[in-house]
Amino acid sequence: METSVYQINKGINKSIEFKGLKAQYIWYLGSGIVALLILFAVMYLIGIPSLICVAVIAVAGTIVVMKTYGMSKKYGEYGMMKMLAGKQVPKVVKISDRGIFLLKNDESDGKQANKRKQGIDR
Incomplete structure (x- = not known):
């Protein structure tokens, strides 16, 4: 009888990382x-010289790359969302x-009103 060889996936539930960028910072x-690509197209169509x-x-x-890498390093995977x-x-x-904490027995209270309608009084 042959023995089976199973591959273990050790990276399950780990956040995505690409060249140091973690999780949402890739997006x-x-x-x-x-x-920036759209900005370049708009500037070029307006007539600004290409250089x-x-x-x-x-x-x-x-600036975009430096700020994104800085935020990724500073906050990590979920730090910015937590902040x-x-x-x-x-x-x-x-x-x-203190009236908000007191139990009201009038008809506007949903649970008490339903219990009275069903005949379940305590």
Whole structure:
């Protein structure tokens, strides 16, 4: 009887990495390059000399690549999303009335009203 040889996939659930860029930063760099391509086409169609177009796109492209790699290195896979989500969490929740925490027994309360309609009173 022959023994079976199974290949173990060790990279399961690991984030995608391409030349040091992790996860969503690959998409950010790709969209930045596409935006630069569109910008070059618009500048060329307007009539700006091609050498100036290439120079502007080269400078802007260098900035896009450096910023994208910087964000990837600084925040990592999920760090930027966590940072942006953390900014939306309020520092303090102020409530001047405790009525929101009290159980109401009137008809507007869904669970109590349904229990009374069904005859389940406690």
